[in-house]
Amino acid sequence: MLETAFEALKTFDWGSDLAALAPIEDAATASHGKPEARQDLENRLIAALKGTLTRDAQDYICRKLANVGTAAAVPTLAGLLLNKGNSHMSRFALEQIPAPEAAAALRDALPKVSGDLKVGVISSIGARRDRSAVAALSGLLADSDASVARAATLALGAIGSVESAAALQTALRTAGDRRSTMIDAVLSCAESLLASNQVADASSIYKAFTHESQPRIVRLAATRGLLACATKPSVRSV
Amino acid sequence: MSVAKKPTRRDFMKTTGAAFGVPYVITSAALGNSERPAASDRIVMGGIGIGNMGRGDQGAFLGRKDVQYVALSDVREEVRDKSKANIDRHYNNGDCKSYNDFRELLARTDIDAVHIATPDHWHAIMVIEACRNGKDVYCQKPETLTLREGPLMIAAARRYGRVVSGGSQRVLEDYRKYVAPAWAGEFGKIKSINVNVGPLPQLCNLPGETKSEAIDWDLWLGPAPWAPYNPKRCSGSFSINGASWRSFSDYSGGGMTDWGAHHFGGATFICDVRDQQPVEVDYFDNSDEKYLAYRYQNGLTIYHNKPRTDQLLIEGTPGEKLAPKPVPGYKGEGGIYGDFIECVKTREKPFRDIESAVNTAALAHLGNIAYQLKRSLKWDSVKQEFVGDAEANRMTDRARREPWQL
Numbered sequence: 307m308l309e310t311a312f313e314a315l316k317t318f319d320w321g322s323d324l325a326a327l328a329p330i331e332d333a334a335t336a337s338h339g340k341p342e343a344r345q346d347l348e349n350r351l352i353a354a355l356k357g358t359l360t361r362d363a364q365d366y367i368c369r370k371l372a373n374v375g376t377a378a379a380v381p382t383l384a385g386l387l388l389n390k391g392n393s394h395m396s397r398f399a400l401e402q403i404p405a406p407e408a409a410a411a412l413r414d415a416l417p418k419v420s421g422d423l424k425v426g427v428i429s430s431i432g433a434r435r436d437r438s439a440v441a442a443l444s445g446l447l448a449d450s451d452a453s454v455a456r457a458a459t460l461a462l463g464a465i466g467s468v469e470s471a472a473a474l475q476t477a478l479r480t481a482g483d484r485r486s487t488m489i490d491a492v493l494s495c496a497e498s499l500l501a502s503n504q505v506a507d508a509s510s511i512y513k514a515f516t517h518e519s520q521p522r523i524v525r526l527a528a529t530r531g532l533l534a535c536a537t538k539p540s541v542r543s544v
Numbered sequence: 545m546s547v548a549k550k551p552t553r554r555d556f557m558k559t560t561g562a563a564f565g566v567p568y569v570i571t572s573a574a575l576g577n578s579e580r581p582a583a584s585d586r587i588v589m590g591g592i593g594i595g596n597m598g599r600g601d602q603g604a605f606l607g608r609k610d611v612q613y614v615a616l617s618d619v620r621e622e623v624r625d626k627s628k629a630n631i632d633r634h635y636n637n638g639d640c641k642s643y644n645d646f647r648e649l650l651a652r653t654d655i656d657a658v659h660i661a662t663p664d665h666w667h668a669i670m671v672i673e674a675c676r677n678g679k680d681v682y683c684q685k686p687e688t689l690t691l692r693e694g695p696l697m698i699a700a701a702r703r704y705g706r707v708v709s710g711g712s713q714r715v716l717e718d719y720r721k722y723v724a725p726a727w728a729g730e731f732g733k734i735k736s737i738n739v740n741v742g743p744l745p746q747l748c749n750l751p752g753e754t755k756s757e758a759i760d761w762d763l764w765l766g767p768a769p770w771a772p773y774n775p776k777r778c779s780g781s782f783s784i785n786g787a788s789w790r791s792f793s794d795y796s797g798g799g800m801t802d803w804g805a806h807h808f809g810g811a812t813f814i815c816d817v818r819d820q821q822p823v824e825v826d827y828f829d830n831s832d833e834k835y836l837a838y839r840y841q842n843g844l845t846i847y848h849n850k851p852r853t854d855q856l857l858i859e860g861t862p863g864e865k866l867a868p869k870p871v872p873g874y875k876g877e878g879g880i881y882g883d884f885i886e887c888v889k890t891r892e893k894p895f896r897d898i899e900s901a902v903n904t905a906a907l908a909h910l911g912n913i914a915y916q917l918k919r920s921l922k923w924d925s926v927k928q929e930f931v932g933d934a935e936a937n938r939m940t941d942r943a944r945r946e947p948w949q950l
Contacts, residue, residue, distance in 0.1 A: 320752050321750065394769060453947055494699070
């Protein structure tokens, strides 16, 4: 059955009957907790992805690798990351594969792509909250491509670490019309820090935005943040 | 003639309770009359996604005297043109602006609030962007497409002090016969309730067709995987069986989220757990009968599709009666729309505040994942992750197509 499904994948295209691929779906579910069966399935998916397939079939495999892929799938997916037609679905898998190799592949792709593809790679790095990427993302905050700079800003906000907040705060000094997105990202960092009980770090960020020179919406957000900090037990005990 | 006036409702909104701005000047044309508030006291609104549900939402807001509807956005040209004509006819002017790209609408500083009724794969991006732009939001249900989106939407709403309401009118209005006795304590402690809803979403592999309408296809797809145009793929009809986007997993959680927003919303309201998410989802597979049991920290079980069990069948504690509680309801006048508008004015939380909407949608998403994996799951609602199940955790979100990002 699985053999037949992978055979069907070779000619699979928009309009093909998805039922032909059902054995692959079944194998993905049934191989949970069975390393050999899971590895066999992944190997088949990787091998198929290396072959000549339609974009639809490639996309389907990437969807499955998002569920079952490991470090073994990363090199093949990383190659697709650089293609306009495949980059998103490559990230569809890479964003979910927990192996550090997947995170590294996204970081490594950063200098190799531009425009929308770069924005996509950055957004996946942010979604993974990859702290190892803070330095690389920080270097993009003033990118000449405004969409890349914005993506890096939001990704650093999603990572939400002390380091990413610091990078954003430094960049804020020269942010110009990117300022509001950057402040949003810094506030997002403060929320993450607060959620992980790094109250002093969060509080320090919020205080910086309560000055009357800040836009009203920002001052109010910072004030709400400070109030939230004040309700954390660790603050009361200080 | 121009008139200097005292601080208004809009001033209040802009400050969200802080210091009031300086008085400003408006023209006589905007002063209103005894039947209509002055322009400065109206809520200036726009709408994004004006298809089936969006058109209904627009009509509800347009009919309110305390709303000035000024802009709309839709990726379908015909929808945009018809909708603009409808609004201009309503106000007897040509002032309504229409946009293909919602970002242009959200960038307008004169708009206080927006309603969003796009397919679900757009909701999180738009709601968060609206909050960043200082807008209050009424978002149609199901509010989220993935589990990760919910907390980010709540965070954006709270960060900027925005009023963000979900969109199921049925939660309050359809289940009164269960809600009233439940909140009156007549069932005693509720042990379980059953929700029958479905089906699950399906992958869409429809063939490409020649476009039969003027639609910005790339923008319709937005963060979803690229796919060729097919009218069924993007149909806004209410089908959940393969003839509309509601059926397909790239754009929707299927019937589980579509009607689940109502029924799960009703169940959680009846049982007063709208502020919670379950801690376990037990998966039962008895031959052809597959069903779920959502377990809550307080001992409640919400069943999904329990065999031979009626919709919203409640198992209480016979012989026990609990102290009655006041039943929450809408504020203002005009159902869920009036509730939203009233909260925009007062800055209270609406009945279907984004947090309870997210919690309801989470039930459906957790269920979809359990059915897909065919196993029981433990859920840490604080960390928003499955406990001890890395594979399930891969399904809490999905990569968005460039250049879209949360």
